[in-house]
Amino acid sequence: MPSIATLLAGAGLSALAFSLWPVTTTPVAMTQESGPGPQVVRLDPAPFLHRLDGDWQREGRPVDAPVEMVTIPAPVEIMATPVSTGEYLLCVQAGACAAPSGPVDLAELPVTGVSWLDARAYAAWFSTETGESWRLPSDAEWAQAAGSLFRDDGLGIEDDPTNPATRWIAEYRQESALNRERDREIRPVGSLNVNELGVHDIGGAVWEWTSTCLRRIETDASGAILRESDSCGIYIAEGLHRAAIIEFVREPKSGGCSVGVPPDNLGFRLVRDLPETPGGAGGA
Amino acid sequence: MTTLPVSRRTILAGAAIAGALTQVRQAAAETKEVLTPAVATELTDLPRVKVKLVDPPFVHEHEQVATGGPKIVEFEMEIIEKKIKLDDSGAEYWASTFNGTVPGPLMVVHEGDYVELTLINPASNELMHNIDFHSSTGALGGGGLTQVNPGEKTILRWKATKPGVFVYHCAPPGMVAWHVVSGMNGAIMVLPRDGLKGREGEAVKYDKVYYIGEQDFYVPRDEAGNWKTYDSPGESYEDVVAVMKTLTPTHVVFNGAVGALTGDNAMTAKVGETVAFVHSQANRDTRPHLIGGHGNYVWATGKFNNPPEVGLETWFIPGGTAGLMVYTFEQPGIYAYVNHNLIEAFELGAAGHVMVEGDWNDDLMTQVLAPSAI
Numbered sequence: 076m077p078s079i080a081t082l083l084a085g086a087g088l089s090a091l092a093f094s095l096w097p098v099t100t101t102p103v104a105m106t107q108e109s110g111p112g113p114q115v116v117r118l119d120p121a122p123f124l125h126r127l128d129g130d131w132q133r134e135g136r137p138v139d140a141p142v143e144m145v146t147i148p149a150p151v152e153i154m155a156t157p158v159s160t161g162e163y164l165l166c167v168q169a170g171a172c173a174a175p176s177g178p179v180d181l182a183e184l185p186v187t188g189v190s191w192l193d194a195r196a197y198a199a200w201f202s203t204e205t206g207e208s209w210r211l212p213s214d215a216e217w218a219q220a221a222g223s224l225f226r227d228d229g230l231g232i233e234d235d236p237t238n239p240a241t242r243w244i245a246e247y248r249q250e251s252a253l254n255r256e257r258d259r260e261i262r263p264v265g266s267l268n269v270n271e272l273g274v275h276d277i278g279g280a281v282w283e284w285t286s287t288c289l290r291r292i293e294t295d296a297s298g299a300i301l302r303e304s305d306s307c308g309i310y311i312a313e314g315l316h317r318a319a320i321i322e323f324v325r326e327p328k329s330g331g332c333s334v335g336v337p338p339d340n341l342g343f344r345l346v347r348d349l350p351e352t353p354g355g356a357g358g359a
Numbered sequence: 360m361t362t363l364p365v366s367r368r369t370i371l372a373g374a375a376i377a378g379a380l381t382q383v384r385q386a387a388a389e390t391k392e393v394l395t396p397a398v399a400t401e402l403t404d405l406p407r408v409k410v411k412l413v414d415p416p417f418v419h420e421h422e423q424v425a426t427g428g429p430k431i432v433e434f435e436m437e438i439i440e441k442k443i444k445l446d447d448s449g450a451e452y453w454a455s456t457f458n459g460t461v462p463g464p465l466m467v468v469h470e471g472d473y474v475e476l477t478l479i480n481p482a483s484n485e486l487m488h489n490i491d492f493h494s495s496t497g498a499l500g501g502g503g504l505t506q507v508n509p510g511e512k513t514i515l516r517w518k519a520t521k522p523g524v525f526v527y528h529c530a531p532p533g534m535v536a537w538h539v540v541s542g543m544n545g546a547i548m549v550l551p552r553d554g555l556k557g558r559e560g561e562a563v564k565y566d567k568v569y570y571i572g573e574q575d576f577y578v579p580r581d582e583a584g585n586w587k588t589y590d591s592p593g594e595s596y597e598d599v600v601a602v603m604k605t606l607t608p609t610h611v612v613f614n615g616a617v618g619a620l621t622g623d624n625a626m627t628a629k630v631g632e633t634v635a636f637v638h639s640q641a642n643r644d645t646r647p648h649l650i651g652g653h654g655n656y657v658w659a660t661g662k663f664n665n666p667p668e669v670g671l672e673t674w675f676i677p678g679g680t681a682g683l684m685v686y687t688f689e690q691p692g693i694y695a696y697v698n699h700n701l702i703e704a705f706e707l708g709a710a711g712h713v714m715v716e717g718d719w720n721d722d723l724m725t726q727v728l729a730p731s732a733i
Contacts, residue, residue, distance in 0.1 A: 135729035238719040239726070240691030247693045247714060251622035259447050293731055304732040339447075 112205060113162075115152035115347065116273050118219050122146045126227050128214040128311050129290040130319075133298065137242060139229040141298060145215050153212055153220045154344040156264040156275045157185035157283060163197060171200035176325045177340060183263040185281050187340035191310045191322040194284045194343040201345065212346045214287035217313045222270040224277035228317055250336045253315060259339055282314035282327070282338035289319040314338055402431060402473065402516075409433045412464035415545075415614055416569040416626060416711075418637075421467040423564055424554040429471040431516070436463065437479045438488045438507075438529075440592055443542070445610050446617040446708065449585070450578050453592040454542035454615070455486065455529060461615030462572025463527070463545025465637055468519050469552045475516040482510035485591055487531055488538065492517065493679070494525035494547050502530040519549040523662035524681035528641045536642070537596065540603060542574055542615060544641035546681040551663055555656075555685070558666040563656050565635035565685055569626050571647075573640040573698060573709055574615065575608035611643070611698065612708035620711025626696070628688050630717025636696065639681035645709070648673040648699035649686060656685040673699045690724065691717040 127140040161182030166172035173196070176188030189197075194211055202209045218225045230249060235241040259280050267279040288307040294300050312318045312327075318338050320327055327337040408430050413419050439459040442451050457463025468474055474495070480488050487508050491500035495517035498504045505513045528544035529535075555563035579587040579598035589595035602609065613620050620626060628634050638647050647654075654671035661682045668674070676682040688694075698709035 132729050132731075135726070135731075137729075237721075238691060240693075240715070240717075240719055243692050244714060244716060247622075247625070247712070251625070254622045291730065291732075293729075302732060 114155040116155050117152050119150045120146045125218050129292050131292045133294050147216050150349045151346040153346045157342045157344045159264045160184045160186045166197050166200045172196050185264050185342045187342050188325045190325045191284045208348045209345045211286040214285050214311050217285050220274045221277045222272050224270045278315045280339045281342040282312040284343040285311045287311040405431050407431045414460045418465045418568045425469040425552040431473040432468045433475045435477040440484045451588050453595050461542030465570035466547040469550050470522045472519050477514050479512040480507040484509040488529050491530040492527045522549045522551045524548045524637050524683050526639050526641045526681050539641050546639040566632045568635040570637045571613050573645050575643045576610040577602035578609045610708050611703040613711045617708035625712040625714045628715045633687040636684045643678045645676050646673050646699045650695040654684040658683045688715045691715050
């Protein structure tokens with residue numbers, strides 16, 4: 076359904092994560108606290124079931140993205156918590172980052188009110204500062220790190236080819252349910268929750284930017300991909316549901332949107348690339 | 360948060376409220392004097408019906424075409440001052456309400472009926488209140504006869520002689536604007552006895568009716584830009600008036616809060632159902648629009664002795680007016696009902712949703728090519 080909110084949230088309408096779809100979490104992970112750098116969790120390539128990102132169409136009609144086994148291409152270390160306001164402000168002070176539009180008075184809160192461009196600027200600055208290679212995680216990397224806290228986007232409904240409103244109404248009902256249980260408080264980093272991998276703060280009031288561009292995938296009746304197109308400039312933000320947000324947006328929420336539930340706040344965490352270990356293989 | 364270290368008692372004695380209290384004393388004298396002849400009026404032959412009001416967006420049960428002659432329709436409303444949450448960003452506001460809701464409930468009577476309202480101002484309130492019915496005749500719409508101090512009640516009867524949807528609101532002298540933008544307004548629908556009629560005299564009937572009360576709020580912020588909160592309405596008065604004078608609302612919402620008519624609270628309809636939307640704005644102009652639908656019959660200024668406009672895209676309701684739109688849904692889906700100043704709709708809150716179930720009509724709309732690469 077075309078709307079103003081859609082423009083801002085991009086594919087946010089169809090990107091709704093709310094179900095109990097089992098996500099098998101088999102990746103090996105360990106927490107490292109060595110050195111002065113941020114606390115990180117290592118993610119090794121190991122296949123896991125994942126509801127793919129993107130807007131999927133089967134024979135021209137929107138459908139749930141398929142669930143497939145995916146494997147991240149190489150081992151990485153992901154920050155155990157989102158970048159905090161205090162950490163981000165160091166980049167602002169250095170003149171390498173723009174001021175966030177979120178609160179700046181509490182250093183321990185996750186930084187919010189940052190655009191994808193801001194997050195990328197921070198990654199570049201932080202890489203220079205540390206001499207390491209830091210970047211935003213991909214959708215699959217973020218999902219693997221989120222582990223059992225990752226929320227499935229699937230609506231799980233039987234589509235009615237003769238009635239597009241069936242899906243719109245199902246989406247709307249699910250968004251309403253999601254809204255009911257939403258926790259809107261921004262809590263200090265590390266305090267919201269922690270999963271089996273030691274990754275904190277998944278799915279609260281802060282959505283996190285990824286390096287994954289919004290893509291549209293067209294399939295035939297069998298699900299075979301006919302065409303795929305990327306919209307880089309619109310990126311996937313992960314949280315209670317996946318949202319597609321334009322790269323310059325810092326404040327995704329609007330008072331009373333037309334349709335679709337926008338993310339509450341935008342923040343991020345980074346991953347550090349590691350040398351690939353022998354035996355780790357495959358790609359998403 | 361900056362709050363003044365004063366008690367409710369201090370506030371009551373404070374400058375902001377002293378004016379209101381003085382007015383109460385004047386009003387009490389005035390009321391007794393004027394009410395005397397009214398009591399003598401002979402209406403004993405008319406049947407009386409008692410209506411239980413319901414919270415917006417819903418509307419109490421009523422006949423569209425009146426059976427029988429004029430009645431005395433009894434309503435009771437309690438005035439409740441309460442702190443309400445306007446959005447998810449922490450904005451709170453000391454609302455003054457008719458019956459506990461913003462807007463107050465929609466009342467429905469027929470032309471020629473008598474409206475008899477019992478208005479109660481409980482002792483737990485801080486302020487004096489009254490009610491001005493735009494649909495009534497005389498005494499500042501009844502405002503001059505209904506000023507009640509906390510701990511008082513009053514009964515006003517007036518004859519509904521003008522058919523239409525009309526705003527009612529609180530109007531205590533000197534503080535009218537503040538009370539109105541504190542949520543103290545609602546609407547009454549005076550239906551023609553033989554029901555609504557289109558331009559050719561055809562009957563216009565509805566399967567359901569929703570009442571949307573649009574409200575502009577003016578919430579003060581502190582130096583750091585955070586919403587200020589207060590311990591009582593009186594304490595907020597001066598700050599709120601300062602924001603009001605900017606004529607720039609911080610919120611423009613339907614039914615008292617951002618999102619009050621969305622999600623779980625979205626309005627509902629079915630394809631083929633005819634829905635009447637009563638829309639009031641007691642203070643500011645608005646321009647309702649149903650995204651994906653139309654206004655089949657629209658009384659933008661709300662008065663049924665004028666023929667309705669038909670087939671509209673957007674209609675203009677001047678501040679201080681209620682309007683009526685009637686639409687029969689033709690397609691399923693999620694519709695947005697908005698103030699089509701889209702900044703007010705999507706940035707300040709004036710948007711609601713209608714979830715419509717039914718069969719899709721390919722003739723009316725078909726996606727010939729789903730969005731795909733060029």
